[in-house]
Amino acid sequence: MSDNGKPKVAFFDFTCCEGCQLTVVDSLQTNLDLLNVIEIVQFREAMSEKGEDYQVAFIEGSCTRPADEARLKQIREQAAVVVALGTCAHLGGVNALKGLHPLDEVREYVYGDKAGWYDTYDARPIDAVIPVDFAIPGCPIDRDEFVACVKALLLGKKPPIPDYPVCVECKLRENVCLFTKGQVCLGPITRAGCKAICPTYGQSCEACRGYISNPNDTSMRELLAQHGLTPEDIMTRYTMFTAYQVRQKLQEQESK
Numbered sequence: 001m002s003d004n005g006k007p008k009v010a011f012f013d014f015t016c017c018e019g020c021q022l023t024v025v026d027s028l029q030t031n032l033d034l035l036n037v038i039e040i041v042q043f044r045e046a047m048s049e050k051g052e053d054y055q056v057a058f059i060e061g062s063c064t065r066p067a068d069e070a071r072l073k074q075i076r077e078q079a080a081v082v083v084a085l086g087t088c089a090h091l092g093g094v095n096a097l098k099g100l101h102p103l104d105e106v107r108e109y110v111y112g113d114k115a116g117w118y119d120t121y122d123a124r125p126i127d128a129v130i131p132v133d134f135a136i137p138g139c140p141i142d143r144d145e146f147v148a149c150v151k152a153l154l155l156g157k158k159p160p161i162p163d164y165p166v167c168v169e170c171k172l173r174e175n176v177c178l179f180t181k182g183q184v185c186l187g188p189i190t191r192a193g194c195k196a197i198c199p200t201y202g203q204s205c206e207a208c209r210g211y212i213s214n215p216n217d218t219s220m221r222e223l224l225a226q227h228g229l230t231p232e233d234i235m236t237r238y239t240m241f242t243a244y245q246v247r248q249k250l251q252e253q254e255s256k
């Protein structure tokens with residue numbers, strides 16, 4: 001806590017596009033009241049100061065190098081509360097797609113004959129390295145949900161992350177279901193909280209927020225198959241943002 005009684009907050013980034021931090025900056029612009037009740041001591045996207053005394057750490061990005069682990073552990077030691085900010089940090093996100101291919105091939109594809117210069121390993125969510133208290137899902141995060149989560153944390157409450165599917169929000173917006181228009185959509189199994197933004201604008205939900213805790217996976221796969229998707233197509237859709245989790249599950253099944 002700072003001298004003025006405000007909790008000290010720091011933002012950190014690992015492997016990511018920094019779109020979630022940009023969303024934070026965007027949301028703070030229209031929620032200036034939040035800046036009256038917290039003190040941001042480190043936030044590379046928005047300021048040059050680098051305070052190392054903080055109680056709450058928001059971490060964006062996945063862990064993709066052995067060298068990231070020491071930094072993550074240092075943050076965990078300092079922070080009373082660690083929040084994974086966005087899907088890269090929460091689930092591994094698109095970074096984890098590289099784990100579906102042999103690592104050497106991926107490195108060579110990206111870095112060519114300089115592949116050996118880069119220290120990298122399979123991308124993973126930060127909770128694969130350190131304990132995480134809360135996660136704010138989304139690629140990127142939803143600005144309103146971020147503000148609601150910060151307010152909850154300040155009140156000592158659990159951030160209000162829904163555990164029902166995107167279809168609920170989609171129906172509340174009175175959208176015509178994309179399945180009736182010949183498209184496919186992962187809304188039935190995906191965690192809500194984004195206000196069903198993609199189907200509202202005619203785009204399929206690609207599950208960027210990850211899955212609800214009890215998805216009806218069998219029905220979802222049957223529905224996608226009825227709409228012409230092959231098992232390979234379904235796997236491609238399922239793994240866009242959750243390749244790490246799908247791979248972990250497959251490895252668990254193989255080891256039984």
Ligand code: SF4
Nearest residue numbers: 016019086087088139
């Ligand atoms: S979750 Fe998406 S928007 Fe956020 S940092 Fe990762 S890639 Fe960027």
Ligand code: SF4
Nearest residue numbers: 167170177178185187
């Ligand atoms: S468009 Fe997608 S999110 Fe909306 S109701 Fe249909 S399946 Fe659910």
Ligand code: SF4
Nearest residue numbers: 194198205206207208
């Ligand atoms: S509709 Fe699906 S893909 Fe789009 S933001 Fe929401 S969870 Fe992400």
